[in-house]
Amino acid sequence: MSRNIKTLFEYLEMLEKEGLLVSDNAASADFSIEIKDLSYNSKRVKEGALFVCKGMNFRKSYLREALDFGAVAYVCEEGSLLADSEPIQKNGRIVPRIVINDMREAMTRLGSIFYDDIWNDKLTMIGITGTKGKSTTATFVKAIMDDYYLSQGEPDIGFLSGIYNYDGAERKSSEKMTTLETLELHDHLARTVENGLKCLVMETSSQAIKYKRTEALHYKVCGFLNVSEDHISDREHPTFEDYFETKLQIFKQSDVACINYEMPEELFSRVREEAEANCQRVLTFGQKEGADYYGYGVESSPDELSFTLSCEGRSEEIKVSIGGYYNASNALAAIAITRALGVPFENIKAGLAHVKVAGRMEIYHMLNKDVDVIVDYAHNRVSYETLFENLGRLYPGRKRLLVFGVHGNKAYNRRQDLGEMAQKYADLVVLTEQDIGTDDLHQIWKDIRDFLHDDKIDSEIENRKEAILHACEIIPDGWIMAICGNGADRFQKRGLVCEPEPTDGEIVQSYIDSHKE
DSSP: OOOOOEEHHHHHHHHHHTTOEEEEOTTTSOOOOEEOEEESOGGGOOTTEEEEOOSTTOOHHHHHHHHHHTEEEEEEETTSHHHHSOOOEETTEEOOEEEESOHHHHHHHHHHHHTTTHHHHHOEEEEEEOSSOHHHHHHHHHHHHHHHHHHTTOOOOEEESSSEEEOSSOEEEOOSOSSOOHHHHHHHHHHHHHTTOOEEEEEOOHHHHHTTTTTTOOEEEEEEOOOOSOSBSTTSBSSHHHHHHHHHGGGGGEEEEEEETTSOHHHHHHHHHHHHHHOSEEEEEESSTTOSEEEEEEEEOSSOEEEEEEETTEEEEEEESSOOTTHHHHHHHHHHHHHHTTOOHHHHHHHHHHOOOTTSSEEEEOSSSSOEEEEEOOOSHHHHHHHHHHHHHHSTTOOEEEEEOOOSSSOTHHHHHHHHHHHHHOSEEEEOOSOOBTSOHHHHHHHHHTTSOGGGEEEEOSSHHHHHHHHHHHOOTTOEEEEESOTTOOEEEETTEEEEOOOHHHHHHHHHHTTOO
8 A cells, every 4th residue: 555655844734733832944955855754763763754753762873874774764753853953964065953842743644645544545443542551451352242243254454462463464473562553553553554454452551552652543442440549659640630631632633432430439420521522432341230342140260250141132152261250341441332332242242252352360280299370461450350350269268379560660559559459369479570671680589578577478580480480399289379470462661671571371281291190
C-alpha cells in the first residue's frame, strides 16, 4: 500500500496550524524536500527521514548519526540544546530545523500526517484499559475475533499487548512497555493495515494516554475493566486521582464503551458518567445482577472456567479454556466488547473454548513430587489478592511458596503492598529481581522486608532463573508454588537495557524435564 509522500513544508504547516510551531529556518534551508521516513532512533533512520530529537538523555551525536544515515531534517523542542545552537550543515547546506513547544503532542501529529491516519480509516480498533486484566481480556477478544474473521474468510486480527505484538506478518515479544511509543505504535498500526488485517485489539495503558501515545487513535469499542491504586509515583501518576482521570480519557476516543458493573459505586458512577458524555453507546458487564452482560454460576478448576451468561433476553453456557474464578470478569468484558461489534455467539463460545493466555494462570505439574506451579503476571496489590483468593478456592488447605520481586524505578507503593500480600498469603518466600532498572535491588528487598517477617523468607537470590530453580528444588511435597510478576515476559530490565531471558514457565518446564521419575 503506497503512502502519500509529503514535503517538509506540509509538516511545517500542520505544526503551525496545531499551535505547536515555535520557529523554523525555512528562510535559509530547503523545505520543499520530500519526507520518506520518520524516526527518533538514529540507528534506524532511512534515507529522506525527518528525525525527531526527543528524550531526556538525547545527545547531539545522535542527530549527527541520523544525518549520516540519511536524515534530511530534524525536529527539536524549545529550550533544548539543539533549539538554541547554530544551524547544522550537511554537504555544504543548512539542514532544515523545526522547533516545537510540545514534543509528545508533536510526535502524535507527525505520525498522523506521515501515515495518513490509515488505522482509523482501515482498521476496526478495540482499546482496553484497566488496572488489571488488560492482557487477558485482549487475548480473549483476539481469540473470539479470530474465530469470527476466519469463519468469514478473512485473516486473523492484530494485537498489541504487554505479552506480544502482532501485525499480520510478524509476532514479537513485548519489551516491557504495555503500549508502544508513539511513532512505533503508528508504524505497527500502518503495517497491520498494509498486511491486510481488518481489526486490531490493544491494551491502552494510563501512561500511553497521559503521554499522548494513543491520542491519534479512534476506537470502535473500548473496554474499561477496573481501576485501583497503582502506578502512583513521581515518575508515573502523582496521585490516584490523576491516574483515574487519565484512564477516563479513553472514552473521548471511543464510539462504544463497555464498562465493569462490579466497580465500587463511587468509581462506577464516574466511569459511567464520563462514558455516557463521550460515547454513542454504553454497555455494562459483570457478575452483578443488572449488568447488560451478566455472568453467574461460575465454576472453575485449575484448567477450565464455566458460567452462565444472561444477556439480550437469552442465556448461554460459556466455557473458557483457562482456570481462575477471576477470569470470569475478563471473559464477560470480552463478550460485551465483541457483541458490541456484532460477533455471533457461536464465534464467542468457540473462541473462549480454545483460548490460551501466556503467563496468566499458567499451571505446571511437577513429576517428581505432588506440586503444582502457577506462573502469573500478578504484580500489584489487587492482582495478588485476586490470584491468591483464587488459589485458595482451587487448592484448599495447600501451603504456598511464593517467588517474586518488585519493579524498580516506579510505583514505590508496591514494595509495601506486595510485602503485605506475601506476609498474608505465603508460607515461604524466595525474593528475586523484577525489572529493577537502575534501582538498587537490595534496597528494594529491604523495603519489602519492612512488611514481611524474616521467618517467612527462605532466601534472596538476585538472578530470577536461579531463584526459580532453587524454589523448585526446595518446595516440599504437597505444596503449591506461585511465581509472580513476569508472566510470559522474555526480558529482564537491568540498568537501561532489557536483557533476553527465558520465561518463568520455560524455567519451570526445564526443571520438570530434568526431574522426570
